[in-house]
Amino acid sequence: MQKEIDLGVFSKECRRHNLRVTPQRTAIFRELAKAKSHPSADEMFQAVRKEFPNISYDTVNRTLLTFSRIGLINLVEGHTTPRRFDPDLSSHHHFHCQQCGRIIDFCNSDFDDLKIPSSLLREFDVTSSRVVLRGICKACSRKRIG
Amino acid sequence: MQKEIDLGVFSKECRRHNLRVTPQRTAIFRELAKAKSHPSADEMFQAVRKEFPNISYDTVNRTLLTFSRIGLINLVEGHTTPRRFDPDLSSHHHFHCQQCGRIIDFCNSDFDDLKIPSSLLREFDVTSSRVVLRGICKACSRKRIG
DNA sequence: CTTTTTGCAAAGCGTTTGCATTGAA
DNA sequence: TTCAATGCAAACGCTTTGCAAAAAG
Numbered sequence: 001m002q003k004e005i006d007l008g009v010f011s012k013e014c015r016r017h018n019l020r021v022t023p024q025r026t027a028i029f030r031e032l033a034k035a036k037s038h039p040s041a042d043e044m045f046q047a048v049r050k051e052f053p054n055i056s057y058d059t060v061n062r063t064l065l066t067f068s069r070i071g072l073i074n075l076v077e078g079h080t081t082p083r084r085f086d087p088d089l090s091s092h093h094h095f096h097c098q099q100c101g102r103i104i105d106f107c108n109s110d111f112d113d114l115k116i117p118s119s120l121l122r123e124f125d126v127t128s129s130r131v132v133l134r135g136i137c138k139a140c141s142r143k144r145i146g
Numbered sequence: 147m148q149k150e151i152d153l154g155v156f157s158k159e160c161r162r163h164n165l166r167v168t169p170q171r172t173a174i175f176r177e178l179a180k181a182k183s184h185p186s187a188d189e190m191f192q193a194v195r196k197e198f199p200n201i202s203y204d205t206v207n208r209t210l211l212t213f214s215r216i217g218l219i220n221l222v223e224g225h226t227t228p229r230r231f232d233p234d235l236s237s238h239h240h241f242h243c244q245q246c247g248r249i250i251d252f253c254n255s256d257f258d259d260l261k262i263p264s265s266l267l268r269e270f271d272v273t274s275s276r277v278v279l280r281g282i283c284k285a286c287s288r289k290r291i292g
Numbered sequence: 293c294t295t296t297t298t299g300c301a302a303a304g305c306g307t308t309t310g311c312a313t314t315g316a317a
Numbered sequence: 318t319t320c321a322a323t324g325c326a327a328a329c330g331c332t333t334t335g336c337a338a339a340a341a342g
Contacts, residue, residue: 064229083186084184094223130277205323205324207306
């Protein structure tokens with residue numbers, strides 16, 4: 001089940017975004033293909049380091065941010081710091097702006113009533129569900145054009 | 147549109163969880179009712195401080211964590227630190243365990259095909275959607291019983 | 293040769309900890 | 318009177334910054 005590593009796609013994407021193909025970036029890209037579900041920058045650093053002992057944490061962290069910026073990987077939403085608290089306990093959904101980071105609430109009754117498959121209910125004790133959309137908010141897309 | 151403040155519910159919930167009703171907690175609870183969408187601990191600190199000048203950041207932060215633990219408020223998922231990266235670009239969904247913090251991937255084709263209302267598409271430039279479930283994972287619920 | 297990228301070290305930001313003091317029940 | 322909650326200050330974890338040296342194109 002090992003993901004196939006396509007270095008051609010990698011260097012093409014780099015060129016498309018005017019990024020240089022360095023040994024460090026290549027090593028990080030290779031390691032991502034082997035990565036377990038949702039690695040942190042530090043986990044990636046520890047892994048890449050084995051193949052590339054002189055690489056710095058910094059380069060790994062910056063490269064991961066670069067890769068997520070150009071869409072080679074994604075950032076995963078989580079309940080981490082700086083924490084945001086939500087006093088609104090009623091059912092609602094979230095739009096995350098990839099540009100400004102804002103999280104905007106919206107309501108949608110279809111999304112409130114999602115049927116959670118029984119296979120999932122057997123595996124998890126589910127207490128809530130939410131639809132999370134990502135993209136660019138109105139304010140940011142105006143800035144891009146203007 | 148000001149949310150109604152029910153201090154009765156508040157003190158009942160505190161008693162139910164063996165938490166003492168202190169002036170600090172009451173002030174924070176009051177302020178939460180006025181809060182704009184997703185305040186951070188520091189934003190809450192700045193707000194509560196105006197009514198309660200001697201309160202410490204610490205108390206505000208700890209109290210917010212306590213409130214979210216007993217379900218008086220929620221934590222909001224976001225793309226914050228420590229960051230987690232996802233090399234899997236194919237459509238999938240997430241289960242967040244509230245106990246251990248793990249994020250578990252699952253696939254579900256119904257969730258892949260959610261119809262995003264055109265009212266939302268007019269407001270946002272949506273690039274991806276995901277269902278995020280919260281609850282307790284199998285491993286953690288075994289620990290609770292055993 | 294030019295411009296990006298790298299590695300390092302220091303700074304930064306928000307959170308957490310340990311502990312003595314205070315105060316709710 | 319007891320035990321939880323508070324406030325403070327220091328420690329901590331992870332990220333970011335500034336910059337000189339190295340390397341890609």
